Amino acid sequence: MKMLITGGAGFIGSAFIRYMLKKHPDYEYVCLDCLTYAGNIKNIEFALNMPGFRFACGSISDKDYVDALFEKEKFDVVVNFAAESHVDRSIKNPDLVVETNVMGTLTLLNAARKYEVKRFHQISTDEVYGDLPLDRPDLFFTEETPIRTSSPYSSSKAGADLLALAFYRTYGLPVTVSRCSNNYGPRQFPEKLIPLMIAKALRDEPLPVYGEGLNVRDWLYVDDHCKAVDLIISNGKPGEIYNVGGHNEKQNIEVVKTVLDRLGKPYGLIEHVADRAGHDLRYAIDPSKISAQLGWEPETDFETGIASTIDWYIENRSWTDDILSGEYLKYNEKAAEKYA
Numbered sequence: 001m002k003m004l005i006t007g008g009a010g011f012i013g014s015a016f017i018r019y020m021l022k023k024h025p026d027y028e029y030v031c032l033d034c035l036t037y038a039g040n041i042k043n044i045e046f047a048l049n050m051p052g053f054r055f056a057c058g059s060i061s062d063k064d065y066v067d068a069l070f071e072k073e074k075f076d077v078v079v080n081f082a083a084e085s086h087v088d089r090s091i092k093n094p095d096l097v098v099e100t101n102v103m104g105t106l107t108l109l110n111a112a113r114k115y116e117v118k119r120f121h122q123i124s125t126d127e128v129y130g131d132l133p134l135d136r137p138d139l140f141f142t143e144e145t146p147i148r149t150s151s152p153y154s155s156s157k158a159g160a161d162l163l164a165l166a167f168y169r170t171y172g173l174p175v176t177v178s179r180c181s182n183n184y185g186p187r188q189f190p191e192k193l194i195p196l197m198i199a200k201a202l203r204d205e206p207l208p209v210y211g212e213g214l215n216v217r218d219w220l221y222v223d224d225h226c227k228a229v230d231l232i233i234s235n236g237k238p239g240e241i242y243n244v245g246g247h248n249e250k251q252n253i254e255v256v257k258t259v260l261d262r263l264g265k266p267y268g269l270i271e272h273v274a275d276r277a278g279h280d281l282r283y284a285i286d287p288s289k290i291s292a293q294l295g296w297e298p299e300t301d302f303e304t305g306i307a308s309t310i311d312w313y314i315e316n317r318s319w320t321d322d323i324l325s326g327e328y329l330k331y332n333e334k335a336a337e338k339y340a
């Protein structure tokens, strides 16, 4: 079994590589990642010299590179994590999310079809369903919820999903799609809510909470997402979409206060700032399909997961420091040359 993992130098992709190398050490893996600002070669340093693992520094949007890689490696399975993943950046630069998330996915789909991969798994997001009202806690996103995106990011992810599903229907490419809720855990880039708030609090800097902080996100520990993806690849049905989430809804302000409490820092560090444009109110996943059909259940509850996540950022402070100082770009550049 040979698996291509794109975006494997990022937050979830690197957790997935860790998870899979442990769970299926007999598989062969290639990680394709072009090391954008969000990629970090240190995230997968442990794997670089392992037999059965190879890093390829290239872009999913580079047709010639992708075609040559597929021709050479003859992948059985492709798991596409690579994306521009930050909503705020997509609001500032909508063109890039379309180029990477839509055109990059199309490039991979074309290659997967040409080289007859046995499974193409597209990593999507609950954000493709838009948002739910704050005053209807009875409502959840199911796989039948219509696509109703809000941001350039979620629109581009929805475009990629629809293309992947079209390749299943039109060309018979064995595609599966997973739509997961907000992930948290070690090695998340310090622009996303939880690692950003930890980084700011550790430095006694103001914590920027958009608006009143009443928007709700449904948090899942990253390894539980990895477990779901592995199950879908092994036992999921081509053409199907699987929602992934652990019924762990929290208002942003609650999450921020949890971080401050764990670090022993005062709530006075919280600074309410201008709201995000088009800010989605509430995300909440109904995971009953993946639970009933594939037996998936999350293993890490929020209290345990957030405590160990905060501890990880304290114990590995140099990981964040290197990003904030720009030092990580130097070792990424070296890796880009070595693994071109």
Ligand code: NAD
Residues within 6 Å of the ligand: 006, 007, 008, 009, 010, 011, 012, 013, 032, 033, 034, 035, 036, 037, 038, 039, 040, 058, 059, 060, 061, 080, 081, 082, 083, 084, 085, 086, 100, 104, 123, 124, 125, 126, 157, 179, 180, 181, 182, 183, 184, 188, 189
């Ligand atoms: P991330 O931003 O941490 O990592 C993205 C990775 O993709 C980086 O290593 C980056 O270098 C790489 N990449 C970007 N453009 C590329 C290109 N053109 N070619 C090759 N590699 C490229 O993102 P993440 O948070 O780990 O998210 C991974 C995937 O999961 C994304 O598809 C995202 O939409 C999805 N997702 C994320 C969450 C979340 O909470 N973080 C939730 C649901 C779904």
Ligand code: TDX
Residues within 6 Å of the ligand: 085, 086, 087, 088, 124, 125, 126, 127, 181, 182, 183, 191, 192, 193, 194, 196, 208, 209, 210, 211, 213, 215, 216, 217, 252, 276
């Ligand atoms: O500084 C901040 N202040 C703040 O209040 C930031 C960065 C965020 N927020 C709020 C906005 C959201 O309501 O916190 C919430 C979470 O924000 P993000 O971490 O940016 O995540 P979100 O916009 O919910 O999108 C995430 O979940 C779905 C990921 O970034 C996506 O990649 C994933 O698809």
